[in-house]
Amino acid sequence: MKKIKQAIAAGVISLAVIFTGGAVFADHSGDKEIAVVKKGDTLYSLAKKHHMSVAQISDLNDLKGTTIYPGQRLILSGEEAGYHKIIAGSFSKKENAEKRAALLKKKEIPAAIGTAVIAGKTYYRVQAGAFKDKKNAVKQLEAVKKAGIKDAFILSKEELHIFGLKPGDAFDEIVSRMGKPKKTETQLNIKSLYYQSDGAGLRVTLNKKDGTIGSLAVYPEYLSPRMFPALPFTKDEVVKMYSNSDKTKTVTCYESAKCEELTYQLDHLELKARIDRDQATVQFLEITDLNYR
Known part of the structure; x- marks a missing residue:
């Protein structure tokens, strides 16, 4: 989820008349x-x-x-759990990444090489540590920059979820967060939740062992942006919420159209965001526990 801005707005805040209670x-x-x-x-x-x-x-x-x-x-809510990676370079050629990693190791800074696929192209990223505590990440970034890597930066990834929901949560948490649906359909261990009359806004696959959420798919076109402003309805909102994806690829969607799929992974969770052929609208978001595939 997005990070909270630390500065509190000063001065008089002009408020529109609002309807609601809490x-x-x-x-x-x-x-x-x-x-x-x-x-x-x-x-x-x-x-x-x-x-x-x-x-x-x-x-x-x-x-x-x-x-x-x-x-x-x-x-x-506050900041989500996740990690903060120190990225000390991103290269299209692996040998250049290896040279950067060797330089860091000479300075006694740990370095590893990972990959990121963006628009179908593979990049080799040099990582100089990952931290739960951002303060430790900032200290490591300073050390990397002192070693001569001036373009190093912190890549933060927060815990993957959709509107605070993720695999392993109890099914009842959906109603607590999203509200009671107008209609629910059940087929085997799959539940479809309708919040508007035209289509299912959520589809949930339940774990057969304990009934918790195994995977959750959200279809924004069947949900109201006004009622759920924290849900991403556009590609820009997805990137703002989850940062740059670990992988992007072009996929064939309805009527042989070409759509974009953004994939995020953290620990055992994977989140996919399908972007419509207009390159802007979110078709669906799906979060899955890879351990239950």
């Missing part, structure tokens, strides 16, 4: 909360109630202004 649901899978806006709420009142700033809530939910709406579900 039921809050705990998400036990990640220490997150959801605020369901009710009549009478304002963005400022929600921020004050939950000891946050307006800027923090706006950033977490990608809000374009200060107006919020009845029934809108807003995420209230």
